[in-house]
Amino acid sequence: MKAVGLYKYLPIHHSESLIDITIPKPKAEGRDILVKVNAISINPVDVKVRAPKDKQEETPKILGWDASGIVEEVGEDCKLFKPGDQVYYAGSITRPGTYSEYHLVDERIVGKKPETLNDAQAAALPLTAITAWEGLFERLGIDLNNTQKNKERSILIIGGAGGVGSIAIQLAKLAGLTVISTASQQESINWCKKLGSDYVINHYKPFVEQLEEINLKGVDYIFCLNNTDQHWDQIAASILPQGKICSIVETAEKQDLNVLKSKSATFVWEFMFTRAMFQTEDMQEQHQLLSALSEFIDQKRIVTTLTDVLRPINAENLKKAHGMVESGKMVGKVVIEHFE
Ligand SMILES: NC(=O)c1ccc[n+]([C@@H]2O[C@H](COP(=O)([O-])OP(=O)(O)OC[C@H]3O[C@@H](n4cnc5c(N)ncnc54)[C@H](OP(=O)(O)O)[C@@H]3O)[C@@H](O)[C@H]2O)c1
Numbered sequence: 001m002k003a004v005g006l007y008k009y010l011p012i013h014h015s016e017s018l019i020d021i022t023i024p025k026p027k028a029e030g031r032d033i034l035v036k037v038n039a040i041s042i043n044p045v046d047v048k049v050r051a052p053k054d055k056q057e058e059t060p061k062i063l064g065w066d067a068s069g070i071v072e073e074v075g076e077d078c079k080l081f082k083p084g085d086q087v088y089y090a091g092s093i094t095r096p097g098t099y100s101e102y103h104l105v106d107e108r109i110v111g112k113k114p115e116t117l118n119d120a121q122a123a124a125l126p127l128t129a130i131t132a133w134e135g136l137f138e139r140l141g142i143d144l145n146n147t148q149k150n151k152e153r154s155i156l157i158i159g160g161a162g163g164v165g166s167i168a169i170q171l172a173k174l175a176g177l178t179v180i181s182t183a184s185q186q187e188s189i190n191w192c193k194k195l196g197s198d199y200v201i202n203h204y205k206p207f208v209e210q211l212e213e214i215n216l217k218g219v220d221y222i223f224c225l226n227n228t229d230q231h232w233d234q235i236a237a238s239i240l241p242q243g244k245i246c247s248i249v250e251t252a253e254k255q256d257l258n259v260l261k262s263k264s265a266t267f268v269w270e271f272m273f274t275r276a277m278f279q280t281e282d283m284q285e286q287h288q289l290l291s292a293l294s295e296f297i298d299q300k301r302i303v304t305t306l307t308d309v310l311r312p313i314n315a316e317n318l319k320k321a322h323g324m325v326e327s328g329k330m331v332g333k334v335v336i337e338h339f340e
Contacts, residue, residue, distance in 0.1 A: 001024070002020070003060070004018050004019065004315050005019065005023070006057065008055075008056055009050060009051060009053045012050070012322045012323050018318050018319055020315045021060050023060065023062075026102065026103075028072075028104060030075045030077050031075055031078055031107050032078075032104045032107070033071050033074045033075065033105060033107045035067060035071055036069050036102055037067045037068075037100065037102065037339075038123075038337060039067065040098045040335065040336055041066040042318070042321040042322060042324075042325050042334055043163060044163075045065055045127070046064060046097070049093075050063060061096075062096040062099050063097045063099055064091075064098035065127050066089075066125075066126050066127045067090075067126075068086075068122040069103070069119065070086055070087070080110070087113055088113045088114075088122040088123060088294075089111060090126040090130055090272065091105045092273060092277065108284040109286040110290070111126065111291045111294060112294050120337045124305050124333035124335050125293070125304060128163040128166070129171075129293050130272045130290065131164050131248055132168035132171050133171060135270040136168065137175075140221050140244045142155075142221065144175045150176035151176045151178075153177050154219040155179055155220065155222070155223060156180045156207065156219040156221070156222045157182070157225065158182050158222065158226055158235075160182055160183050160188070161185075161188030161191045162226065165192070165225050169181055169195045170302050173196040173197075174296065174302065177221070180201060180216070181197040181200055182203035183203070184202050185329065188329075191331045199214050201214075203226070203230075203231070207231075207234040208234070208237050208238050211238055219240060220243050220244070221243060222245045222246070224248070224249065228247045232251070236259040236260055236263075236265075239260070240263070241265075243263065243265050243266070244266040245265060246270050247267070248269070305332045305333045306333050307330075307332030307334065308321075308332075308333075308334040309335050311336065311337050312339055313337065313338060313339045314339075317336050
């Protein structure tokens with residue numbers, strides 16, 4: 001089957017950074033399903049795993065952690081899907097990725113694809129939606145169904161126009177919260193507002209003053225989706241007493257947790273690969289949340305975050321998409337559809 005992989009970790013403009021290859025088609029066993037991949041999306045994790053380093057692979061490394069496609073074959077223990085089902089999912093960081101014509105994934109982390117979306121629109125969502133859902137509703141403990149209580153609460157989403165922010169804004173609004181997101185370009189400011197953000201502030205200026213301008217002394221929740229190091233002091237300054245903070249981006253420097261003590265603020269990490277990586281007993285929660293998201297989409301309560309589509313899936317287009325994500329200025333999501 002066709003695939004795009006790498007042997008060496010090189011800058012994206014290098015001719016061998018990503019290459020077109022042919023690899024054996026895998027077979028589904030156990031709880032794995034084999035999916036015929038119709039569309040994939042590119043995330044910052046693809047760029048981070050591909051980052052230049054002194055390492056060489058003996059067999060090609062396949063990246064890619066988002067896909068939409070059709071179930072081709074199921075393992076003997078599968079209970080959730082059958083051949084012909086349309087699915088969307090992110091997969092596991094510890095397994096080969098989705099830049100291949102066929103792909104194996106554990107059915108417990110796969111969702112039923114929204115019926116009202118095409119493959120490109122669906123492929124834009126899984127990794128970022130799992131992150132946003134787990135961050136908001138599990139790590140920060142926001143009750144999606146208690147919209148009455150949530151109406152009195154506010155959330156600051158740092159990095160609102162990116163892949164995760166674009167779905168997080170919508171889910172936070174669905175829960176009834178007042179949403180303040182951050183963006184720095186006119187295009188990303190407009191995008192955050194279009195997705196439902198009540199206010200947009202600039203992530204290169206101090207948060208506290210900007211929140212005061214919209215009559216807020218602080219926020220109940222902060223969801224940090226970009227550069228935790230840069231924002232740490234402003235996060236501590238703008239969280240309300242007893243507020244909750246979740247970050248999805250690791251720090252490069254050591255940060256001082258003591259700055260949160262006087263406010264009794266909670267800090268929690270979200271890593272969307274945790275369940276698949278550790279095969280946690282509740283890993284099927286990701287099947288459930290992706291299927292619940294499909295329902296919200298089909299009810300027109302959530303929209304796709306897709307902004308750019310390239311075609312076909314090959315090394316040339318993947319290099320273009322990596323370049324776009326690597327710029328750090330993505331608005332929404334870039335997807336590549338169909339192998340030729
Ligand atoms: N822990 C997890 O499970 C998990 C899951 C998904 C992603 N992540 C990580 O989370 C980060 C965001 O992912 P993503 O897919 O949303 O990325 P993305 O789509 O590439 O994010 C692009 C957005 O980031 C904004 N941005 C750039 N610099 C910023 C800064 N200094 N502060 C705040 N916002 C800034 C940009 O807004 P402007 O152009 O308006 O400045 C742009 O709209 C990445 O580091 C990714 O690896 C972690």
